[in-house]
Amino acid sequence: MAKRRKRGRKRTRRKVARRRAVWGRLLIILAILMAGYITWLDYQVRHQFTGKRWSLPARVYARPLELYTGLELSADQFLSELRALHYRPVVTASSPGLFSRNKNTFQLFSRPFDFWDGPESARNLRVTFSGKRIVKMSDGTNGRPVSLARLDPVLVGSFYPAHNEDRVLLQLDNVPVSLTDALISIEDRGFYSHHGVAPLAIVRALLANIRAGSVVQGGSTLTQQLVKNFFLSSERSLVRKINEAIMALLVEWHYDKDEILEAYLNEIYLGQDGNRAIHGFGLASYFYFERPLTELSVDQYALLVGLVKGPSYYNPRRHPDRALSRRNLVLGVMADLELIAPEDLSRLKARKLGVSHFKRKAINTFPAFLDLVRRQLQRDYRDEDITSEGLRIFTTLDPQVQWRLEQVLETRLKSLESVRKIKAGTLEAAAVVASVQGGEVLALAGGRNAKFSGFNRALDARRQVGSLLKPAVYLTALEQPGRYTLTTLLDDRPLSFTARNGDVWEPRNYDRKNHGDVPLYQALAHSYNVSTARLGLALGIEQIIKTLRKLGVEQHLNPYPSLVLGAVEMSPLQVTNMYQTFASGGFRSRLRAINAVLAVDNSPLQRYPLSVQAAIDPAPNYLISTAMRFAVREGTGRGLYQYLPDHQDVAGKTGTTDNLRDSWFAGFTDDRLGVVWIGRDDNQPTGLTGSSGALRVWGDLFAGFNNPDQLPVAVENIEYHWIEPKTGLLADAGCPDAVQLPFIVGSAPKEIAVCVQKKGVLTAPVDWFKELFE
Amino acid sequence: MRAVSLTQISSLTLLLCLLQACSSQPAHVSPSPVVDKGRQAQAPVTQSPYHSDSPGILVPSTTQPSRQPVPNTVADVSQPPAVLALLDQAEQQANTGELESAAASLERAIRIDPRNAVLWYHLATVRLSQGESTQAEQLAVKSNSLAAGNAAQQARNWRLIAQARREQNNPGGATAAENRAHELDPR
Numbered sequence: 001m002a003k004r005r006k007r008g009r010k011r012t013r014r015k016v017a018r019r020r021a022v023w024g025r026l027l028i029i030l031a032i033l034m035a036g037y038i039t040w041l042d043y044q045v046r047h048q049f050t051g052k053r054w055s056l057p058a059r060v061y062a063r064p065l066e067l068y069t070g071l072e073l074s075a076d077q078f079l080s081e082l083r084a085l086h087y088r089p090v091v092t093a094s095s096p097g098l099f100s101r102n103k104n105t106f107q108l109f110s111r112p113f114d115f116w117d118g119p120e121s122a123r124n125l126r127v128t129f130s131g132k133r134i135v136k137m138s139d140g141t142n143g144r145p146v147s148l149a150r151l152d153p154v155l156v157g158s159f160y161p162a163h164n165e166d167r168v169l170l171q172l173d174n175v176p177v178s179l180t181d182a183l184i185s186i187e188d189r190g191f192y193s194h195h196g197v198a199p200l201a202i203v204r205a206l207l208a209n210i211r212a213g214s215v216v217q218g219g220s221t222l223t224q225q226l227v228k229n230f231f232l233s234s235e236r237s238l239v240r241k242i243n244e245a246i247m248a249l250l251v252e253w254h255y256d257k258d259e260i261l262e263a264y265l266n267e268i269y270l271g272q273d274g275n276r277a278i279h280g281f282g283l284a285s286y287f288y289f290e291r292p293l294t295e296l297s298v299d300q301y302a303l304l305v306g307l308v309k310g311p312s313y314y315n316p317r318r319h320p321d322r323a324l325s326r327r328n329l330v331l332g333v334m335a336d337l338e339l340i341a342p343e344d345l346s347r348l349k350a351r352k353l354g355v356s357h358f359k360r361k362a363i364n365t366f367p368a369f370l371d372l373v374r375r376q377l378q379r380d381y382r383d384e385d386i387t388s389e390g391l392r393i394f395t396t397l398d399p400q401v402q403w404r405l406e407q408v409l410e411t412r413l414k415s416l417e418s419v420r421k422i423k424a425g426t427l428e429a430a431a432v433v434a435s436v437q438g439g440e441v442l443a444l445a446g447g448r449n450a451k452f453s454g455f456n457r458a459l460d461a462r463r464q465v466g467s468l469l470k471p472a473v474y475l476t477a478l479e480q481p482g483r484y485t486l487t488t489l490l491d492d493r494p495l496s497f498t499a500r501n502g503d504v505w506e507p508r509n510y511d512r513k514n515h516g517d518v519p520l521y522q523a524l525a526h527s528y529n530v531s532t533a534r535l536g537l538a539l540g541i542e543q544i545i546k547t548l549r550k551l552g553v554e555q556h557l558n559p560y561p562s563l564v565l566g567a568v569e570m571s572p573l574q575v576t577n578m579y580q581t582f583a584s585g586g587f588r589s590r591l592r593a594i595n596a597v598l599a600v601d602n603s604p605l606q607r608y609p610l611s612v613q614a615a616i617d618p619a620p621n622y623l624i625s626t627a628m629r630f631a632v633r634e635g636t637g638r639g640l641y642q643y644l645p646d647h648q649d650v651a652g653k654t655g656t657t658d659n660l661r662d663s664w665f666a667g668f669t670d671d672r673l674g675v676v677w678i679g680r681d682d683n684q685p686t687g688l689t690g691s692s693g694a695l696r697v698w699g700d701l702f703a704g705f706n707n708p709d710q711l712p713v714a715v716e717n718i719e720y721h722w723i724e725p726k727t728g729l730l731a732d733a734g735c736p737d738a739v740q741l742p743f744i745v746g747s748a749p750k751e752i753a754v755c756v757q758k759k760g761v762l763t764a765p766v767d768w769f770k771e772l773f774e
Numbered sequence: 775m776r777a778v779s780l781t782q783i784s785s786l787t788l789l790l791c792l793l794q795a796c797s798s799q800p801a802h803v804s805p806s807p808v809v810d811k812g813r814q815a816q817a818p819v820t821q822s823p824y825h826s827d828s829p830g831i832l833v834p835s836t837t838q839p840s841r842q843p844v845p846n847t848v849a850d851v852s853q854p855p856a857v858l859a860l861l862d863q864a865e866q867q868a869n870t871g872e873l874e875s876a877a878a879s880l881e882r883a884i885r886i887d888p889r890n891a892v893l894w895y896h897l898a899t900v901r902l903s904q905g906e907s908t909q910a911e912q913l914a915v916k917s918n919s920l921a922a923g924n925a926a927q928q929a930r931n932w933r934l935i936a937q938a939r940r941e942q943n944n945p946g947g948a949t950a951a952e953n954r955a956h957e958l959d960p961r
Contacts, residue, residue: 066856066882066885066886068854068856068886069854069855069856070854070856071957094910099932116877116878117867117874117875117879118875145855147855147858147859148855148860149858153802155892157841247930435888436888437884437889438881438884438888440885471857483792585919585920587912587916587919596878596880604874607874607877607878609877609881610881610884610897610912611909611911611912611913612915614910614912614916614919618919619898671888710889713920713923714890714920714922714923715919716922716923770910
């Protein structure tokens with residue numbers, strides 16, 4: 001027994017020892033686990049915080065408006081630009097983002113802005129308009145003349161990441177102190193003294209909640225709230241609370257208060273716009289007030305701070321009463337803490353919320369143009385960089401031109417359908433407007449409804465171009481001044497051409513008539529098919545393809561005879577590219593929609609510079625442009641002058657395809673080039689020719705521009721002669737129907753028309769340069 | 775059984791420790807910044823070769839001695855003030871080596887006055903200073919196309935073309951361009 005007992009005692013001792021060892025081991029394991037767990041949390045915190053690059057959508061800006069004396073811009077156009085920039089009308093503009101108007105004189109305080117070529121500071125400007133132009137610009141403070149000022153550019157869109165997170169990043173230095181004061185006083189008064197958690201605050205909140213019988217106060221510090229937003233789900237559980245507390249302590253361990261506050265200001269959730277989450281005070285300011293945070297007043301900061309507690313419950317647009325009392329509560333607390341003078345409190349409390357009207361914006365205002373921007377970016381950037389690296393993209397978009405284009409398409413297509421008894425809504429359209437010398441895309445429409453971001457016809461609709469191709473044929477001829485001039489007579493009599501494979505080609509004119517011998521410039525102006533086909537065959541299809549390549553046409557081209565009559569499919573943008581070469585005097589530029597891209601810290605990443613390539617000799621280019629001027633003066637495009645003043649210099653070409661499926665017009669003035677297409681998505685006939693459809697849109701569009709009256713650019717090696725059109729012989733001003741036409745020096749006809757011989761005198765050729773320069 | 779689970783646990787802690795080791799190297803976890811891909815030649819302005827000996831960048835050639843009176847002067851007083859302001863700005867930027875900013879200023883000026891041959895010429899000189907001789911030549915040709923009747927400006931353009939061609943190792947073309955310049959403006 002005793003032995004047994006002994007043994008039993010021994011056993012118990014051993015048991016106890018074993019138990020102790022087990023507990024000891026368990027404790028060690030637990031400690032290791034705990035240490036491991038904290039290490040893991042620590043890793044999370046440091047990873048997220050240090051490596052944190054918020055997914056910042058790319059911001060896309062329109063071209064900045066450059067203001068200078070002489071700029072062609074009306075007072076109303078200026079006003080629309082200021083509205084798009086959300087400048088606010090006041091009695092006296094005394095800080096950035098404000099303006100006042102007195103009839104034709106504006107006084108404005110511009111906003112500072114960081115451009116790719118340096119910062120533009122805020123300026124007080126006085127701008128006077130008269131007759132659709134700026135006639136005077138001076139400094140609003142000292143009255144000195146100002147030669148040039150650049151406004152901040154209109155934000156026209158953003159490229160969001162897949163989860164639609166949006167943010168306007170703030171740096172603490174640029175955050176108004178009133179906002180952080182308000183925030184700290186309401187959300188976490190002990191922010192600058194605690195170490196991440198504030199146990200007393202939790203107890204205080206608990207008591208307050210028990211007293212009230214519901215959750216009226218949160219004990220979370222700003223750090224805890226940040227951790228919750230950053231790392232954790234919104235689930236309410238003890239484990240999460242503990243995690244939150246540990247991580248808050250870790251965050252405070254690693255980072256200083258300013259870093260934490262800055263992260264908080266950028267991270268906190270403040271509202272919802274459809275599927276776009278509004279994070280941070282920077283974006284919230286735009287979302288609720290349509291202007292930058294720095295331009296808000298104290299009561300507006302109080303409103304934003306009040307939203308932290310419940311952006312949806314206190315949504316100032318949906319629940320203005322709740323929002324108002326919440327805002328006033330914040331103001332009251334601020335007054336208690338002497339952040340607001342007591343005499344200001346009642347005045348501030350009496351203010352309206354001041355929230356802008358809610359417009360569920362299509363995320364991007366100009367989806368078709370943004371589409372082009374994105375495609376040009378994709379040549380140089382990965383998709384995830386475009387949507388998350390906060391790129392700042394400066395585009396060439398001119399909002400004045402774009403607004404005009406959208407309005408014109410909407411009204412003109414409706415009227416075409418009603419006047420021509422076309423079923424409403426069946427016509428579609430696309431258009432591109434570009435600057436002539438720089439090749440910058442100023443406006444783009446991918447369909448008649450510009451707000452619709454679906455199929456982008458300007459980029460993706462490949463349609464037969466028809467007669468738009470003819471200038472390339474005629475240019476090929478005019479590049480050989482020994483053989484062809486504008487007055488060379490072309491044969492427009494019926495043609496039957498048998499190809500090598502035995503196919504017979506019998507092109508016919510649109511009017512089904514035979515026009516006999518026609519001077520070259522008139523054959524183009526009237527867009528005769530038969531004479532063009534004969535000319536193209538004489539020149540050789542390969543030669544015409546060479547010319548098209550020089551003009552910038554890059555796509556595959558079949559060397560079939562029908563090419564000369566435009567049996568080739570191109571998008572409106574491709575057509576614009578080709579006509580840009582004509583318009584710019586024979587210099588090819590790749591059309592650009594982007595000027596520069598900056599990184600989120602404003603360091604320049606990439607410039608898309610103006611570059612040119614001499615493609616067509618200026619003299620023949622001048623001749624072909626002249627023929628296109630005749631096309632709108634007396635040819636198929638003559639309807640254009642119903643829209644434009646008679647002195648306006650325009651060169652252009654209509655295009656119509658078989659059975660009236662496509663209606664095109666491409667034309668240019670001194671400074672702008674426009675290409676318009678009208679057709680149907682199912683490729684059925686529209687009943688419209690180039691001149692009865694697209695030309696009208698073009699006319700409406702360009703009638704609204706402030707087109708300068710400029711002569712075409714003077715070109716060397718060109719001389720003008722009087723010509724009798726029907727014979728193509730030298731004439732003089734006195735001959736009936738005589739016209740003055742340009743020739744490459746030495747290529748003018750030598751023979752003199754009968755009308756001159758009768759009189760026996762011939763005026764000397766006009767030396768153009770003497771007239772222009774002496 | 776117990777032993778097995780212990781090794782599992784210790785391997786987990788080992789993993790955690792490894793992770794901690796990782797966390798001390800934030801370079802591994804921070805996303806790679808957007809980089810300028812493949813356009814280094816154009817992007818960082820400061821890296822572009824700046825030829826201090828290139829002919830008076832953006833200094834109107836009329837300030838240089840010329841034996842003959844020049845018909846259409848470069849620093850034409852009829853230039854709009856906005857364009858003059860941008861020319862001044864571009865000149866300052868070029869003088870401090872900010873060539874890409876100078877180019878941007880000139881592009882702004884061209885947007886305001888696209889038919890001004892002088893602006894295209896200055897843009898050509900900036901590109902030449904950046905070592906972009908091919909584009910410099912093209913821009914000078916463009917300037918020529920806008921300078922019909924202005925022999926002095928054309929001569930300047932041809933001189934620039936000559937230099938651009940020399941940099942392209944095309945001495946024959948350079949000499950031809952110089953001859954054109956001399957014909958237009960013998961000096």
